[in-house]
Amino acid sequence: MPKVSSVIVPYATYLRVYEPLAAFPEPERDHWARYARRADRPSYQDELRRSLADLLPTPPIPVPVHESGDAFVLEVEGVLCVCPWRTRLRGWQALEELGDELPGPVLDAVLPEVVRRQAAQDYERWLARNPDARPWIRTSTWQVPLHWFVLVSDGERRFEKGSGDIPPMLRYRTPMVQARRRVARALRTLKDAIDEGPLIDGLVDVGRWLEEFHPRSLVELDYGGLVHTLPAGELEDDHSAADVADGIDALRRGDGAAAGTAYGRLVERWRSVRDRRSAN
Secondary structure, eight states, X not given: OOOOOSOOOOSEEEEEEEEEGGGSOTTHHHHHHHHHTOSOOOOHHHHHHHHHHHTSSSSOOSXXXXXXXXXXXXXXXXXXXXXXXXXXXXXXXXXXXXXXXXXHHHHHHHSOHHHHHHHXXXXXXXXXXXXXXXXXXXXXXXXXXXXXXXXXXXXXXXXXXXXXXXXXXXXXXXXXXXXXXXHHHHHHHHHHHTSOSHHHHHHHHHHHHHTTSOTTOEEEEEOGGGGGGSOHHHHHTOOHHHHHHHHHHHHHHTOHHHHHHHHHHHHHHHHHHHHHHHHO
């Protein structure tokens, strides 16, 4: 494995899809079957370290030259499921969104315009040859998008406090069929109650993305590095998925006051994270 930085990049959250091995065509299926047997598979943090290492050279490398052959692997009820990194594709997509995240002068300092322009041209040529490409992982910085919580339930929540050098962990995992069903029900309720808005737009987008995958896949919502921004007690008490579900259920019953209360809990919980983002 190539040497990479020991620094961990924090403050990113992830929505991942693990597809059963049978969903992949040959020869990719054989590749992942052999890969799953490896004892030296990289971890979640290894992916972050590699991405950081590419930004250290001058000029920086915003997108890997070659697509990653790595993946995250789970065994679910005896079925091997794989979540390919697809780091190159995700790098291109993140680069497209970077202009909305950073002011122009800061963006130019981080990634010179000539570097961004070349990467955009490379992506355009690659996409023309791979029009159906989609990532297995979605990333968000400094937040968990509210519509992600619709996909999971509080009963699927797993929290570990961590100790020593091991950071805390907050993660949800749910079967694909459940995630799709929750998206469909929430959309019906929201469209009846509020007609339009960013929550509906986000659900429509993530619903279309989920339809691209095998129905026996597993969906994972991972707080990732965001756990470093929240005090341990607040993280342990974070039940945002339950608050989102309560709010949607209240709208379904026509109880606007209860929906507002649930939304208020979410706003209060995430205010400290937004304040830290503004400070940075």
